[in-house]
Amino acid sequence: MSKLLQTILAVALAASAAVAGAQNAPKALASNDYKLGAGDTIKIQVYQNPDLSMEARVSESGSISYPLVGSVSVGGLTISDAEKKIAAALKQKDILKQPQVNINVAQVRGNQVSVVGQVNRPGRIPLETFNMRVSEVIAAAGGISPTGDETVVVSGMRNGQPFRKEVDLGAMNAGQQVDDVIIMSGDTISVNKAPTYYVYGEAQKPGAYKVERGMTVMQALAASGGPTPRGTTNRLKLTRTGPNGQQVEMQPRMNDVVQPGDVLFVRESLF
Structure with a gap:
C-alpha cells in the first residue's frame, strides 16, 4: 500500500471516529437564556488555547475555580454573561490579550423546579432555559395523570415576595388564551386530584x-x-x-x- 493511500485511509478513519463520537456524546445544553446555578457542570473552551479549556462544577456559593485566575463567580449568570466574565478575568490577569471563551452546560443540577401530585413522573425537573413555562415543565414530568386536575398551581417567590398562580392548562389545550407563566428556579408546581x-x-x-x-x-x-x-x-x-x-x-x-x-x-x- 502506498504512503498516499495509507494517509487517505487514516484521515477517513479519524473522521469516521470523530462523527461517531459526536453522535454518541451527551447533548450539551447551549441555551444562552439559561442561568447557571449551584451543582451545574460546565465545559469551558478558550479558542486556540486548549490548556485553558476545562470542565468545572459550580459550587454551592455559585463560583468555579479556574486555572491562573482563581475563583470566578458565575452563579445566576447566563451562559453568555459567564463567558464574558471569564474572558475579562483572563484579560485582567494578562493571560490573554483577546480571549474568546465558549461555555456549554454538560450537566444541569442547579436550576430546578419541583412537580408534585397527579403527574406521571413527579419529582425535580431541571430548567433547561430561563423562559421555561408551566406547560413545558408539566410535559417534562410526563404530563398530567388520568386522575389529575387540568388546573395546576404554581408557587414560589418573585421579587422577594410569595407568589401563587393557578394555570388552567385544559383551557389552553382548548385554544383559549391562558397565562402560561414562566417558571423560576425553586418553584413548586402542584397538580391536585381532579374533581x-x-x-x-x-x-x-x-x-x-x-x-x-x-x-x-x-x-x-x-x-x-x-x-x-x-x-x-x-x-x-x-x-x-x-x-x-x-x-x-x-x-x-x-x-x-x-x-x-x-x-x-x-x-x-x-x-
Missing part, C-alpha cells in the same frame, strides 16, 4: 369518575357504561350539595352539566 362525580344504582360500572370539562349528564352516564338491562334513564336522580352545604335532589336533563361532587342514581325500570 369527581359518582354514579350508583342500576349502572353498568358504578363508582367515582373524573369530571371532564363541560361534561353533561348523558356523557357522565356513558362513562359508567350506561344503565343495566334493569335500569332506565327516564327516572334519573341527581343529588347535589348546595351553597349552604345542604343536599338537594333533582331530576336532571340529559344535557345538564355535571358539577364536582354530583351523585347520579340510576333507578330500576318499572317495566
Whole structure:
C-alpha cells in the first residue's frame, strides 16, 4: 500500500471516529437564556488555547475555580454573561490579550423546579432555559395523570415576595388564551386530584369518575357504561350539595352539566 493511500485511509478513519463520537456524546445544553446555578457542570473552551479549556462544577456559593485566575463567580449568570466574565478575568490577569471563551452546560443540577401530585413522573425537573413555562415543565414530568386536575398551581417567590398562580392548562389545550407563566428556579408546581362525580344504582360500572370539562349528564352516564338491562334513564336522580352545604335532589336533563361532587342514581325500570 502506498504512503498516499495509507494517509487517505487514516484521515477517513479519524473522521469516521470523530462523527461517531459526536453522535454518541451527551447533548450539551447551549441555551444562552439559561442561568447557571449551584451543582451545574460546565465545559469551558478558550479558542486556540486548549490548556485553558476545562470542565468545572459550580459550587454551592455559585463560583468555579479556574486555572491562573482563581475563583470566578458565575452563579445566576447566563451562559453568555459567564463567558464574558471569564474572558475579562483572563484579560485582567494578562493571560490573554483577546480571549474568546465558549461555555456549554454538560450537566444541569442547579436550576430546578419541583412537580408534585397527579403527574406521571413527579419529582425535580431541571430548567433547561430561563423562559421555561408551566406547560413545558408539566410535559417534562410526563404530563398530567388520568386522575389529575387540568388546573395546576404554581408557587414560589418573585421579587422577594410569595407568589401563587393557578394555570388552567385544559383551557389552553382548548385554544383559549391562558397565562402560561414562566417558571423560576425553586418553584413548586402542584397538580391536585381532579374533581369527581359518582354514579350508583342500576349502572353498568358504578363508582367515582373524573369530571371532564363541560361534561353533561348523558356523557357522565356513558362513562359508567350506561344503565343495566334493569335500569332506565327516564327516572334519573341527581343529588347535589348546595351553597349552604345542604343536599338537594333533582331530576336532571340529559344535557345538564355535571358539577364536582354530583351523585347520579340510576333507578330500576318499572317495566
